[in-house]
Amino acid sequence: SGSCEPTHLTRHALTAAGSIQSMSQPKSSSQGPAVTANAAAPASTSRNSRLTPLHLAIQAANFDVASALLNHAAVDWAADVMVAKSLLLEALPFPYILGKLIRHGLSVMEGQPLIRACRRGYMHAALMLLGLGCDPMAVARSDKSGLKSTPLHYAALHGMTAVVVAMLLIPGVEMVKDSKEQTPFLVACKANKSSTALWVVRTVEAVPTLEINLSDSNVDSEAAIHFAARSGLVSLTKYLLAHGVGVDQPGAQRQTPLIAACASRHAELAMHLLRANADVNANDREEQTALHYAARKGLMDVVRALVGRGGGSMRADKNLDLPIHMACKYAMLDAGDDAIALFLIEHFVANHRSKTEYVSLMINSQGLGGWTPLHYAAAGGLPKLTALLLRWNADASLKATPLATHTPALLAEESDEPRTPIYYAMKMGHAAIAMSLLDRPEADVELDALLHVALDQLAGVGVAYAESFRHIAHKLIEDGHGVAVPNARGETPLMRACAIGEPELALKLIAANVEVNHTSTATKATALHFAVDKGLTSVVTALVREGAVPENALTVDYENPLHLACKVDDLRLARTKLEIAHSLLSGKGVKSKSRNSTAALASASKSAKGSGPSDAVAALAAQETKVTHQRPLHVLCMTATTAEHSALDKLLSKVAMDLINAHKDALGVS
DSSP states (O other): OTTSOOOHHHHHHHHHHTOOGGGOSOSOBTTBSOOBTTOOOOTTSOTTOOOOHHHHHHHTTOHHHHHHHHHHSBOOGGGOHHHHHHHHHHTTTOHHHHHHHHHTTOOSSSSOHHHHHHHHTOHHHHHHHHHTTOOTTOOOSSOTTOOOOOHHHHHHHTTOHHHHHHHHTSTTOOOOOOTTSOOHHHHHHHTTOHHHHHHHHHHHHHOTTOOOOTTOBOTTSOBHHHHHHHHTOHHHHHHHHHTTOOTTOOOGGGOOHHHHHHHTTOHHHHHHHHHTTOOTTOBOTTOOBHHHHHHHHTOHHHHHHHHHTTOOTTOOOTTOOOHHHHHHHHIIIIIOOOHHHHHHHHHHHHHSTTOHHHHHHHHTOOOGGGOOHHHHHHHHTOHHHHHHHHHTTOOTTOOBOOOTTTSOGGGOOSOOOOBOHHHHHHHTTOHHHHHHHHTSGGGOSSGGGHHHHHHHHHHHSOHHHHHHHHHHHHHHHHTTSSTTOOOTTSOOHHHHHHHTTOHHHHHHHHHTTOOSSOOOTTTOOOHHHHHHHTTOHHHHHHHHHTTOOGGGOOOTTOOOHHHHHTOOOOTTTHHHHHHHHHHHHHOSOOOOSSTTOOOOSHHHHHTSTTOOHHHHHHHHHHOOOTTTOOOHHHHHHHHHTTSOOGGGHHHHHHHHHHHHHHTHHHHTOO
16 A cells, blocks of 8 residues: 555565566655665574575665666765675675676775685686775685785685685785795695696796795695695696605695595506605604505505505504505405505515515405405405415415404405405305315314305305205215304204205214204204204204104193194295194105105104103193294194295195094093
């Protein structure tokens, strides 16, 4: 209505709509006060929010609306200085609007806009503000990093070369340092802005009043050449070396530029530093040389050059790691490329062939955690490297601790017990290497732990490698290694062989007179539980023959083997498991086509004192589970109805009747 003032609400609506047609009204009106483009929103919106229509237009990059507000509304910057400052900062990304604000009288001397423009990387705004006289040496008052940086530092950080050069050409500007003792030149080098850094030094050369020391370092002892080496800035490095910067100047952690280049995997720059006669045997605080880093990072050409210039192959770091350990570590963890390791060994052997003890010292050197080159080769599945190490008498009996810091997660076990190379080869699934190590005479150490590893691999590997691990398991059982040793879950190799469905290995373990009634500490299951669950008829027969007692074998949930035999939801095992259930209930023996299944269950049922065969069978059939109180008959009925068993109806009915007859008194059946 005519009585309403065109307040900030009107302006907000017009700004949001992007309309400028209705903004052509005069700056004053008889119906109310003049419309002001910088009228702030009421304080009720937010205590810290002073958004005007002009703010919203600039934030939305709606330049037409912003221009209309400036052209057709009264702008009183002195009315609210804080609003004026915030508008200036909002306009920094948009030089067109910034110019309009300045032409309408907005001061650029408040709020440090040049620092904000350089900190955010707004090059055009920075150049405009410089032209208006903003101080390039002003120190940021609200720098959260505490570096006390100037606009010159921020411009160098963002690689704004034109801004940096313009600032340096202003009379009175100096190459000041921030609180980390970094000049803008160092900041540009650290930020990988090679072009900006080179323009800085060229501008300094052209301006007599400016000075710069190219060898200056910051509080971390890092100089321009170290930043250039880590970033692979070849042109900048060449310039620095040509102007007197030391090629071996130590930096952070006492690293030379050559070490820094190798550690950052910059082969070209490392080769240039070598041509500049960098010290190949300098070491950092970890006692590592450039050869350590080049070998660890897979820089083959650099390794050859370092060795050719006298880089020490027998220099050990604080962890006693030699360059050969680093090369083996690279081959195992990163690429599977053992070329560097092969080269280092062959080169060392060629130069010390007559000193067999010295060669052996390198081949069998133990680094971090006791790891030898053979440990890395075995764990990494590197057949060429393994063969070369064994040719030069690598000791397969040495032990090393599993370390998560430099080995795959699979090797980081709960136990810190040192292991031999063959253990790691098997743990990582490298059967061929494990078999080659198993034939070594000195490998007859700690073999008891290998049987479980072989069985675990059989449970997880594909068909291609299964036969190799099966062969290793057979050999270990024949030699009596670890046949009765339980794993962390309290499961013996016999239980594991049954659990993964390996009847031949299970029968071989039973023949080795292992304990057949051993229970797992975790589940209280026995080998008979696992054998029944996998439908291993011949193994069930052998276990009962050797004294396994079905009615006494209860898991933590009170499941006996008959519960598992009645669980016929897997159609592939249904017939076999029903035959086992029928045999357990009849006490006449386990019937199967296997030539190994001729044992009877009568001895098992007679083993309980004062009980006949019917009592033992009744105990099997009447056993209830702990939580759900299910008897084997419950399990049979529940699982049999979840799938079609038309081909098994006769056998299924027979087992059901056996179960009913076994405990008909308990069920109240006449």
